[in-house]
Amino acid sequence: xxxxxxxxxxxxxxxxxxxxxxxxxxxxxxxxxxxxxxxxxxxxxxxxxxxxxxxxxxxxxxxxxxxxxxxxxxxxxxxxxxxxxxxxxxxxxxxxxxxxxxxxxxxxxxxxxxxxxxxxxxxxxxxxxxxxxxxxxxxxxxxxxxxxxxxxxxxxx
Amino acid sequence: xxxxxxxxxxxxxxxxxxxxxxxxxxxxxxxxxxxxxxxxxxxxxxxxxxxxxxxxxxxxxxxxxxxxxxxxxxxxxxxxxxxxxxxxxxxxxxxxxxxxxxxxxxxxxxxxxxxxxxxxxxxxxxxxxxxxxxxxxxxxxxxxxxxxxxxxxxxxxxxxxxxxxxxxxxxxxxxxxxxxxxxxxxxxxxxxxxxxxxxxxxxxxxxxxxxxxxxxxxxxxxxxxxxxxxxxxxxxxxxxxxxxxxxxxxxxxxxxxxxxxxxxxxxxxxxxxxxxxxxxxxxxxxxxxxxxxxxxxxxxxxxxxxxxxxxxxxxxxxxxxxxxxxxxxxxxxxxxxxxxxxxxxxxxxxxxxxxxxxxxxxxxxxxxxxxxxxxxxxxxxxxxxxxxxxxxxxxxxxxxxxxxxxxxxxxxxxxxxxxxxxxxxxxxxxxxxxxxxxxxxxxxxxxxxxxxxxxxxxxxxxxxxxxxxxxxxxxxxxxxxxxxxxxxxxxxxxxxxxxxxxxxxxxxxxxxxxxxxxxxxxxxxxxxxxxxxxxxxxxxxxxxxxxxxxxxxxxxxxxxxxxxxxxxxxxxxxxxxxxxxxxxxxxxxxxxxxxxxxxxxxxxxxxxxxxxxxxxxxxxxxxxxxxxxxxxxxxxxxxxxxxxxxxxxxxxxxxxxxxxxxx
Numbered sequence: 001x002x003x004x005x006x007x008x009x010x011x012x013x014x015x016x017x018x019x020x021x022x023x024x025x026x027x028x029x030x031x032x033x034x035x036x037x038x039x040x041x042x043x044x045x046x047x048x049x050x051x052x053x054x055x056x057x058x059x060x061x062x063x064x065x066x067x068x069x070x071x072x073x074x075x076x077x078x079x080x081x082x083x084x085x086x087x088x089x090x091x092x093x094x095x096x097x098x099x100x101x102x103x104x105x106x107x108x109x110x111x112x113x114x115x116x117x118x119x120x121x122x123x124x125x126x127x128x129x130x131x132x133x134x135x136x137x138x139x140x141x142x143x144x145x146x147x148x149x150x151x152x153x154x155x156x157x
Numbered sequence: 158x159x160x161x162x163x164x165x166x167x168x169x170x171x172x173x174x175x176x177x178x179x180x181x182x183x184x185x186x187x188x189x190x191x192x193x194x195x196x197x198x199x200x201x202x203x204x205x206x207x208x209x210x211x212x213x214x215x216x217x218x219x220x221x222x223x224x225x226x227x228x229x230x231x232x233x234x235x236x237x238x239x240x241x242x243x244x245x246x247x248x249x250x251x252x253x254x255x256x257x258x259x260x261x262x263x264x265x266x267x268x269x270x271x272x273x274x275x276x277x278x279x280x281x282x283x284x285x286x287x288x289x290x291x292x293x294x295x296x297x298x299x300x301x302x303x304x305x306x307x308x309x310x311x312x313x314x315x316x317x318x319x320x321x322x323x324x325x326x327x328x329x330x331x332x333x334x335x336x337x338x339x340x341x342x343x344x345x346x347x348x349x350x351x352x353x354x355x356x357x358x359x360x361x362x363x364x365x366x367x368x369x370x371x372x373x374x375x376x377x378x379x380x381x382x383x384x385x386x387x388x389x390x391x392x393x394x395x396x397x398x399x400x401x402x403x404x405x406x407x408x409x410x411x412x413x414x415x416x417x418x419x420x421x422x423x424x425x426x427x428x429x430x431x432x433x434x435x436x437x438x439x440x441x442x443x444x445x446x447x448x449x450x451x452x453x454x455x456x457x458x459x460x461x462x463x464x465x466x467x468x469x470x471x472x473x474x475x476x477x478x479x480x481x482x483x484x485x486x487x488x489x490x491x492x493x494x495x496x497x498x499x500x501x502x503x504x505x506x507x508x509x510x511x512x513x514x515x516x517x518x519x520x521x522x523x524x525x526x527x528x529x530x531x532x533x534x535x536x537x538x539x540x541x542x543x544x545x546x547x548x549x550x551x552x553x554x555x556x557x558x559x560x561x562x563x564x565x566x567x568x569x570x571x572x573x574x575x576x577x578x579x580x581x582x583x584x585x586x587x588x589x590x591x592x593x594x595x596x597x598x599x600x601x602x603x604x605x606x607x608x609x610x611x612x613x614x615x616x617x618x619x620x621x622x623x624x625x626x627x628x629x630x631x632x633x634x635x636x637x638x639x640x641x642x643x644x645x646x647x648x649x650x651x652x653x654x655x656x657x658x659x660x661x662x663x664x665x666x667x668x669x670x671x672x673x674x675x676x677x678x679x680x681x682x683x684x685x686x687x688x689x690x691x692x693x694x695x696x697x698x699x700x701x702x703x704x705x706x707x708x709x710x711x712x713x714x715x716x717x718x719x720x721x722x723x724x725x726x727x728x729x730x731x732x733x734x735x736x737x738x739x740x741x742x743x744x745x746x747x748x749x750x751x752x753x754x755x756x757x758x759x760x761x762x763x764x765x766x767x768x769x770x771x772x773x774x775x776x777x778x779x780x781x782x783x784x785x786x787x788x789x790x791x792x793x794x795x796x797x798x799x800x801x802x803x804x805x806x807x808x809x810x811x812x813x814x815x816x817x818x819x820x
Contacts, residue, residue, distance in 0.1 A: 010502055015514065022518045025551050026525060033547035037540040055542060072677050072764055091675045092393070092755035092764045095727075095736040106544075135540075 035106060039136030043109065044083035050109050056085065056117075057104040057136060065099055078103065078115075080136045089117040096122040102137075160225050160304040163213035167304075170206035170261075171294040173199055177264075177287030181280035185354070193280040200268040200283050203290060204261040211258045214303050215245050224311040227251060227303045233317040233732050235703040243328040244318045249452060249468075250303035252331060256448070257293050259332070259339040264290065267343055267368070274364060281350035282343075289342050292475045300468045317732035320704070326386030334379030334406060338444040340372025341413060345441035348434045349483060352490040357434060362424035365437070367791040369420060370649075373413045374787030380406050381780030389740055394673065394751050394768045396776060397664075399548040404527040405447035408520050412440045415516035422509050426571060428498050429510070431491045436513075438483045443520070445476045450527070501573040508566030515559045522551050553607060560614035560661060563654060564621035568628075586624055590616040601670040601771065611665025619658035622651055649790025656782030663775030672769040675755070679762045687769045689750060690714040696754075696763070704728040706739070709763070711752050713743060725752045740766075749773050 037055045038048040048054055058078035065076040072091055076099075077084045087105055097103060097120065107117035177199040184192025214227075218241045223229040231248040232241055246255040264286040271279050297303070347365040351357045383406065388396045397403060416436040423433045449472040500506040526543045534540055568574070568582050593616040598604045629647070632639030676684045678693045685691070692712040699708035706726040713721040721743035728737045740753035748771045755764030 004499075007502060011507075011510070014511070018514055018518065022522065022551075022555075025554065026522060029547045029550040030525075030529075030543070033544050033550070035542045035544055037542070053544075067758055069759070070677070072675055072758075092766055095738055095756075097756075 037104075039139065040078055040080045040085045041083045041136075043085045043115065044113070048109055050111060053106065053108055055104055055106050056087070056115055057102065058084070059102055059137070060097070060099050062099045078105070080139070085113070085115050087115045087117055087120075089120055091118075091120075093120055094122040098122075159213050160217055160222070160306060163210045163217075164302065164304040166206045166210040166213065167294065167298055167302075170203055170210065170257075171291065171298060173202045173206060174287050174290040174294055177203060178284050178291055179287075180284075181287075182284035185277045185280040185284075190276065193276050196276075196280045196283040197268045199287070200261075200264045203287070204265040207254075207258050207261040210304075211245075211254055214251060214254060215242065217304075218242065218245050221315070223313070223315050224306050224308060225303075226305045226307045229307055229312045229315045231315070231318050233315040233703065235732065236318060236323070237702055239328065240318060240323050244322075246331050247318045247322045247327065250297070250301045252335075253293065253297050253301055253452070254303055255331060256335050256339060257290065257297065259335045260286070260290055260293065260342060263339055263343050267346075271364070277354055278347075278350055278356070278361075278364070281353055282346045285346035285349045286342060289346075289479075292479070296468075296471050296475065300471050314732075317703070317730065320728070320730045320733070320735050320737045321390060324386065324390050326382060326390060330379060330382040330386055332379075333375055333382055337372050337374075337376025337379050337413075338406075338409065338447060340368065340375055341409060341437075341441045341444050343368040343372065344416060344437045345483070348437035349486065352434060352486050355490060357423075357430045357491075359424050359427055362420050362430075362433065363796075366417070366420045366424060367796050369413065369417050369437075370787045370791050373410070373417055374784040376406070376410050376413060377780045377784045377787070380410060381777040385777050388773070389742060393738070393753055393766060394740065394770065396667070396773065399526070399545050401527045401531075402451050404523045405450045408523050408527075409440050409443040409447060411516050411520040411523065412436060412443055415513045415520070416440050418509050418516075419513050422506055426498055426500070426506060428500070428506060429513075431487075432513070434487060434491060436517075438480075438487060442476065442480050442483075443524075445472075445479060449473060449476055450531075499572065503569065503574040503576050503579065505566065505569040505571045505574070508562060508569045511562055512559065512566065515555055515562065519552060519555045519559075522555070523548070526551075553611070556661065557610050557614045560618050560657070563657075564617040567621050567625045567654070582624070582628075583621070586617055586620040589620045593620075597666070601666065603670075605669050608665055608669035611661055611669075615658040615662035615665065618654055618661070622654045622658070626651055644793055644795070646790045646793035646795070649786045649788075649793070652786030652789060653783050654786075656779045656784075656786060659775045659779030659782060661779075663772045663777075663779060666772040667770050667776070670771050671773070674767045676765050676767065677758060677762055678765045684765070684767055686750075686767045688715060689720075689769060691750075691752065691765075691767050693763075693765065699726070701728065703732065704730045704737075707754065707757075709752075709754055711741075713750055721750060723750070723752045725754050727754050744774065746774060747772060 035053055035055050037057065040056070040058045042048055043056055048056075056078065058080045061077040061079045061084055064084075065074065067074050073088065074090070074093065075086065075088045077086050079085075087107075089105070089107075101122060104121045105115065105117035106119040106121075107115055109115055177196070180199070181193050181196035184190070184195070214225075216222075217225045217228050218232055219238065221228070221232065221234045221241075223232075227248060227250045231251070232244045236244065244251075246252040264283060267279070267282060267286065271282070274282075344365050347361065347368070351361045380403075383403070384396045387398070388394060416433065419429050419433045419436055422429045449469070452468070452472065526547055530541050530543055564586055565579065565583060568579055590613050594609055594613040597612045598609060601608075626640075626643075630636060630639035630643060632642060672687050674684065674686050678684060680693050680695050682693045683690055684693075690713070692714065694710040694712055696707060696709040699706045706728040708724060708726050711723040711725070712719050713723065723741040723743060725741040726739040728739055729735075730737065738753050738755070740751055742752075743750040748769060751766075751768035751770060753766045755766060757763055
């Protein structure tokens with residue numbers, strides 16, 4: 001083969017191998033690490049998968065937060081005012097976590113329907129509601145609860 | 158009165174920007190020198206009026222003029238003066254004004270420092286920068302005016318700056334980041350000008366290089382500052398979350414790094430021209446995309462101030478116009494003539510080509526992970542998020558591959574490298590790196606494949622860089638004379654690569670050997686983290702200028718000796734009533750000790766986060782070293798000698814206007 005063609009062929013081959021490697025890695029990684037969002041109604045009615053890490057979001061139900069007296073374990077319920085789901089979490093909750101506030105939790109669902117979270121996210125400030133939560137609330141109430149109204153700036157300390 | 162002046166200044170700046178984007182360009186296309194001569198005065202005028210608008214907004218903040226809506230929303234009379242100053246860019250409108258101020262600063266810098274460029278080139282470059290300014294000035298005037306008034310109901314006091322942003326990190330982070338983002342507009346303008354007049358040659362590459370390098374250096378510092386700030390201010394000790402706003406700044410950095418290297422090949426060897434132009438366009442487009450993602454409200458984060466859909470649409474249009482116009486120009490004008498330049502399979506050209514492929518692949522990867530959920534959401538195909546594991550899993554192999562290639566590439570020569578020689582040269586770096594990585598594994602207690610790969614890569618890059626420095630500094634007049642003889646751009650490259658090695662080492666070690674414990678503690682309790690004991694001594698209240706804090710005391714013991722006293726706080730800001738966690742960190746070159754207090758669990762028990770973070774500082778120091786390398790590289794003498802004397806080929810093939818040197 002002509003040396004220039006040979007060189008070009010090598011470059012093209014290297015490119016192809018690189019690209020297919022990248023695409024392969026990406027698809028593999030994507031399949032493993034996509035976290036779908038479910039609202040409390042979907043989880044309570046069994047629509048959420050048990051074998052995957054998912055995100056769940058809703059309002060923290062008033063009076064539902066129970067702390068373990070000897071560890072950092074905490075239990076609470078999240079609701080979309082239609083159905084609610086028990087959540088358990090061990091660790092430090094974010095500063096803006098409070099009853100009556102919107103949160104998004106990341107974790108897995110147990111067969112008994114409990115959500116075991118490994119991460120809990122709250123809003124950044126008193127006007128911000130996680131967009132998924134806002135939408136879930138709107139969906140469950142047929143639009144009566146406007147997101148802005150729900151996120152009234154009540155910081156319970 | 159002053160705010161109205163600010164608005165007028167912005168409108169005048171818009172008019173000047175329109176003139177700048179038209180007059181010199183027309184002059185350059187018709188060969189009329191008198192029109193081209195307007196380029197520099199218009200660039201200066203643009204800078205003066207935008208600077209004036211910025212100064213007037215700053216004045217409104219420093220004098221607590223709450224009749225201005227933007228000031229009322231983002232400041233408060235209780236804020237210390239330096240936070241009032243940084244609050245100027247603490248919200249959407251002001252940060253855009255900062256963006257434009259940076260753009261006009263870069264434009265002015267191009268006007269000042271390019272006196273040796275042909276006037277056709279400089280006219281077109283300044284015109285393109287003028288067009289970018291038009292877009293953003295329109296955006297700010299139409300959708301995001303920082304000078305809007307709240308009349309007649311002037312609030313008594315302001316709503317306060319978001320407490321997360323009341324920090325020294327915020328004073329520095331956005332200006333640095335914007336200097337980088339906006340700096341790529343210069344490389345973009347050079348690329349567009351080169352496409353317009355069909356002059357994609359070594360001289361064009363040489364002119365673009367220092368600008369690209371400076372922008373890249375600023376962006377490196379800006380990203381590092383953001384990461385450092387997240388670490389101590391909001392991240393509970395995390396330094397990178399693969400959050401879309403972080404990715405938005407990483408994408409132009411990656412493609413900018415590729416651009417820097419491909420410009421080197423284009424300058425030295427006259428190849429990869431079309432690719433380099435495309436990279437310049439893509440890098441700037443990614444900067445715009447970053448601005449869009451962060452500022453449009455598509456993402457909810459501490460950066461997203463605006464949720465006004467009109468603003469997002471405007472930015473998206475701006476992005477679309479820029480991308481389509483420049484790609485169309487590229488399609489019509491990119492050089493089709495093949496360069497008859499030969500290089501072997503083991504040449505420096507090929508190593509840099511592979512570097513570019515890896516960096517572009519990494520950019521694409523980050524782009525997919527960032528945009529995929531947004532696109533799905535927009536098309537209403539479901540809500541999902543792509544988490545850290547995706548990025549860690551895919552990004553790490555690319556980073557390792559890039560590092561391994563880099564170590565070998567340093568020794569390669571242009572055109573052709575002797576394979577046997579290269580192999581023998583690499584034996585020492587290989588041996589040393591294996592020993593170093595093994596020692597690090599033993600030192601931190603435990604072999605982990607990814608830790609080994611990362612430490613090996615870092616050491617491989619560092620040793621190869623040092624080895625190359627040793628070989629290149631050999632001289633008959635002795636080592637010192639040999640070291641002195643090396644050019645500044647070579648030193649810049651050495652520092653850039655050493656900085657990368659530091660960052661990789663820091664990221665690897667802290668991710669693999671860092672210890673994090675969340676515990677329930679009462680005053681008097683002791684918790685151990687690795688070899689360190691943390692003693693919770695007391696907790697009390699403390700008054701700050703605009704907040705009240707729970708102020709804790711911790712003693713850190715190592716082998717029974719007290720080595721540090723830490724005071725983390727939980728602050729409650731009076732105006733917004735928001736709560737902030739202020740961690741306290743005992744920082745060291747080899748490890749950080751980190752304490753943050755979480756919620757109060759009962760009357761005297763608190764949730765406490767304790768962390769041991771080995772080598773975490775290396776992450777940011779590495780970025781700083783890279784940036785210093787960038788600044789050193791542009792101080793090289795060859796950028797200051799007369800460009801025309803080194804012209805590798807005649808410039809007569811430039812169309813029409815010719816290539817008169819202005820000064």
